[in-house]
Amino acid sequence: MKSLIWALPFIPLAYANGNSSSCRCQPHQSCWPSEQEWNSLNSSINGNLVAVQPIAAVCHEGDWDSSACKEVMASWTNSTWRAAQPGAVQWENWESWPEHNQTCYIESPRNTPCGQGQISLYSTLAKSAFDIQETVKFAKQHNLRLAIKNSGHDFLGRASAPESLQILTNGMKDIKMVDKFTPAGAPQGKDEGQAVTIAAGVSLQELYAAVAANNRTVVAGSAHTVGAAGGYIQGGGHSALGPWKGMASDNALEFTIVTANGDLVVANEYQNKDLFWALRGGGGGTFGVVVSVTVRTFDDAPLILVNFNITTSAGNPQYWDAVTTFHASLPKINDAKGGGYYWIAPDTELTENTSVSAITQTFIFPNQTDTAQIDRLYAPLISKLNGTTGVYTQYASYPIPSVGFLFSKIFLTGNSDLAGGTGLLGSRLFSRDLLSSNNGSKKLSSALRSIRVDPGSAILGHLVAGGAVADNAGKVDSALNPAWRKAITHIVIPRGWEPNATLAEQEAVKKNLTDVEIPILRSVEGTDKMGAYLNEANAYESEFQSSFWGENYQRLLEVKKKWDPESLFVVRRGVGSEEWDEWGLCRAAK
Helix, strand or coil: CCCCCCCCCCCCCCCCCCCCCCECCCCCCCCCCCHHHHHHHHHHCCCCEEECCCHHHHHCCCCCCHHHHHHHHHHCCEHHHHHHCCCCCCCHHHCCEHHHCECCCCCCCCCCCCCCCCCCCEEEECCCHHHHHHHHHHHHHHCCEEEEECCCCCCCCCCCCCCEEEEECCCCCCEEEECCCCCCCCCCCCCCCCEEEEECCCEHHHHHHHHHCCCEECCCCCCCCCECCCHHHHCCCCCCCHHHHCCCHHHEEEEEEECCCCCEEEECCCCCHHHHHHHCCCCCCCCCEEEEEEEECEECCCEEEEEEEEEEECCCCHHHHHHHHHHHHHHHHHHCCCEEEEEEEEEEEEECCEEEEEEEEEEEEECCCCHHHHHHHHHHHHHHHHCCCCCEEEEEEEEECCHHHHHHHHHCCCCCCECCCCCEEEEEEEEHHHHHCCCHHHHHHHHHHCCCCCCCCCEEEEECCCCHHHHHHHCCCCCCCHHHHCEEEEEEEEECCCCCCCHHHHHHHHHHHHHHHHHHHHHCCCCCCCCCCCCCCCCCCCCHHHHHHHHHHHHHHHHHHHHCCCCCCCCCCCCCHHHECCCCCEECCC
């Protein structure tokens, strides 16, 4: 095997005030692995170790390559392509490191210097559990910052880290259908019925297609390239199917995981039970590197799809009354196992000279075939809205033959999601009790109305709780935020900035989201008893421990210290991350 040439295209900055006792080893230090040691790791994993540069480097001086740059430009917004690249994640702000003047934007002029940013220096393109084990052992031996990337679909920047060694699991695509799954260590004759075991790199789109081919379905999300076994399910995993069958993590039966010692262990209800508890809601990249997960499957089922639009003229004050009425209707819709997504868009361009305020809703009702029954469910809401001056509605219900058809032909058409650009979120879970109370929906509307929504943008609503999610409160013991069992909707505020935004402009967006907008959402239910969904939350969330996990945090921290006492695995706003700086490079001053 040829010796690797470890000459990096960029020289990383030495991290300020770093020292070997409190920081990860950095490239400028004597503890950094030698070329011989890197080559030894590469040989041990069959040549699957690569040096990494940002994907836009080929579009800048020093690494300019005309044909390669054209390919990058053509693929820039393609999430499937980005998922497979060790030098990319889904959003540019988690590739750059503007605090250290290290960015590599494709939008920047060719002569603009390109920096490594938060892109890992090296990556193991994992093909097996053994590849992961060897890399984890190497990182532990040399005190390296580890970054675990599945697809890089992470709004909190947990899939990237500066000056790190990456484990890329995206290439691990095995899928195995199981007729009668028996967890390891279970009593003889104890099985959990039909299931599917998926390797770490399987995407949601790939998972849906595989189970549908066997007339089965699973609880999963609505994105092409989200990793089904990664942070999605480890963070809880919401779904439009949630009211029907619960959270994705509620349906996890077993994990195979590489721990901080490099051991390959199995976690389920019968062995390593504390780890199994933590992996179902405790967050990805925190307790080890998941190699595979086994989840329940269900008979594929027919369903009813409802598309419902509510509009007023732009700026009409009746619009926010319509938002109130709509939210007040959600408990009854949820009682029918309805779930899905809605968009609150106060200023949407209809024609070149006309804008409207709109609420657009796409909900599904699994295991139902009678559209008339669903039409009757919506009739009082439609009647009330149509009786309001200046409010207009469009309603349609459709029978859909199967969940598999829904995701392959309607929800997940094509082969990728839109990626690139910058992404930052603020969010909150809101309870069924709130929307069922006399003034709860009005309080929520008042809060949303005070939050800036730019023309053409929207606040995102997710009717993904209630039903089975709530019912599982007494049935499933997991690390999932207990607020999910009381929630009915998950509301998200999207934020971002242009790639050429200054650091000061970026910081202003972060500060306003963290210090102004999220407190508005928190105030709706008083003492913020509900919290936020950790996979779609603010990357700079204050008091994240209680927001993301509530009363479960202390137990999670104990599991973390047991399985990873030296904190090899650190992610932004993850369990135990308060002991580290923002990038997981140096321990925080006490």
